[in-house]
Amino acid sequence: MPDTVVIIINGRPHQVAEQSTVAAALLTVGETLFRTSVSGQGRGPLCGMGICMECRVEIDGVPARLSCQTPVRSGMEVRTGG
Amino acid sequence: MGELRREIFDIVIIGAGPAGMAAAATACAAGAHAALVDDNGYAGGQIWRRANNARHGKSVLATRWINHLQRSAAGSGGLARLQQTRVVGMPRANVLLAESERGALEIHYDKLILATGARELFLPFPGWTHPRVMGAGGLQSLVKSGLPIVGRRVIVAGSGPLLLAVANYLRHAGAIVPLIAEQAHSAEILRFAAGLARTPAKLLQAALLRGGLIGTRYCADAWPLRAQESGGRLSVTLQIGKRRRVETADYLACGFGLVANVELAALAGCKFARPGCVAVDDCQETSVKHVFAAGELTGIGGVEKAIVEGQIAGLAAAGRTTQTARLFGNRDAALAFTARLEKAFTLRPELKTLAGPDEIICRCEDVTLGQLTIGDGDQTFHSLHDAKLHTRCGMGPCQGRICGPAVAFITGAENDLRIRPPILPARVATLAADGGA
Ligand SMILES: Cc1cc2nc3c(=O)[nH]c(=O)nc-3n(C[C@H](O)[C@H](O)[C@H](O)COP(=O)(O)OP(=O)(O)OC[C@H]3O[C@@H](n4cnc5c(N)ncnc54)[C@H](O)[C@@H]3O)c2cc1C
C-alpha cells in the first residue's frame, strides 16, 4: 500500500492513497454517486479531465468542487450527493 | 475591482500537452522569453498525464520532452511555468485573463500559441448517464490519478485508437478487459492497419499494444446499445456485427473519438478550416496575426503531429521562420496519418439513433433529446444556439462542451454555441478583478 492519508467522506473517516484525486478516492471506497442532477439522477465522473463537471462534490464546505481535479489532503472533508 | 497580478512575456503557450511542450522548449531554445500555461499541476497533457509518477511504461518520447522542458525552464532566456492556471478569457488584444489558486492573473503576450488539445466525444445511449459509465480516456485518467482497477471488469467501447491505448493501460494496471467494441467498419480498420506500415513509429506502437492485449477481443462493427444497473454492477448490451451480446462489468469505458478544445481559438477570432479544426498556414499561424495553433486544434492526429506542429509554431513565433521548412516533411507525414485516421474511424449513422426521445442529452440541465424536437415531426433546432435559447441545452456549467458535439452529430445542427467569456466557469473574483471581462 502506498502512503495514505485519512479523509472524511460523508462524515466517516477513510484511509486513501496520498497520491490520488478526490474522485479516485471516492470511487476507491465505493462511492459512485457524486452529485444529484437537476432531475434527481445520481451522477459520477465522466471525462476525468475537468470538462464535464459531473464529478462535483462539496470539499471542506465549498460546494461544487471538481473532484477529478482536486488532490486529496489529510483531514479533508468531502460530501457527495449534493 | 480587486488586485490583479500581471505578467508579461514575448510568447505565451496555452496547453502543456505534447504540442505546447514542444512549442515552449523550441521557442526558448530560440531565445524567446516564454510562458507555458496549463490548468493541470504537471506537464504532459492528456497522453503523458502524470508521466513523472506513472506506474507503467514511461514513454521514451515523454521523458525526452519533459527533460527538454526542464532544461528550458532552467535556461537563460527562461521558461515560466504557470501550472494549475486556467485561461478563462481574452479581455483585450494581447492580454489573457487567467486564474489559479492564487487568484486572477493577467498574462500579456506578443505572440500566442494555442495548444489546448482535445476532449472525448460522448454520445448518448440508454444508460450513458449511469455513474459506472465513463469516458475511455476518462476512466484511464481516474486510474492514473489513483483509482485501483485490479480485478475489475471493464468493457471498452466507442471509437478510435485511444480505445486500444486505454484497454492496454487498464490491462497493465490489473483490470480484466474482455472486449473492445469499436464502432468503425471492419474493412476500414483493416485498411487502416495495413497503412500503419507507412509510419514506423505507429507500427511499433500498434505491435506493442497487440502484445499487451492478448485475451482481449477487438471487435469492429460493435457499439453499446444499453447499460443498466445489475446488482451493483453494470449490464451492458452490445451490438457486435449482426448479433447482440450482454456483458456484465464494473465499468463501461466509452468514448467516440476526440473533439478539439477550440473555445479559446474561437474567442480569439481564428478562422476554422472546417468545424472543430482551426485553419493555419505553413508556420502554424492562424487567420489572426501572431496567434498560432498546434496539436489537436488543427485536426485530431495524435502525439507525433502535436509535437512537430508545436516545434514549427515555437520556431515561427520566435522569429525563426526560415528554420521551420526542415520540419515540413514530418508534418506532412503526420497530416497524412491524420487523414487516414479520420477516414477509418468515421462515425456510423446508426449511432445517431441509439438514444430515444426520453434520453438525457444535456447532462448539466437534464434536457432530453425529445425536447430538442420542435413541432410534431422530426424537425430539430437548426443550430445549437437556437436549442440553447429554447431548452437550456448547453446552458449548464460545462457550457455545452459535452452536449454540443453530441447534438451536432445527432441532429446535424451547426455547433455554434456562442463562446462568451469566461470560457470555463471562472471564480467570480477573477471576473470582478478584471472589471467583468
Ligand atoms: C482523455 C484523453 C486521454 C488520452 N489518452 C491517450 C493515450 O493514452 N495514448 C495516446 O496515444 N493518446 C491519448 N490521447 C490523445 C492525445 O491527447 C493526443 O494524441 C495528443 O496528446 C494531443 O496533444 P496536444 O498537445 O494537442 O493536446 P493535449 O495533450 O490535450 O494538451 C492540451 C493541454 O491544454 C490544457 N488546456 C486546455 N485549455 C486550457 C485553458 N483554457 N487554460 C489552461 N490550460 C488549458 C489541457 O488541460 C491540456 O493539459 C488522449 C486524449 C484524451 C482527451
Ligand code: FES
Ligand atoms: S470528471 Fe469531468 S469534470 Fe471531473
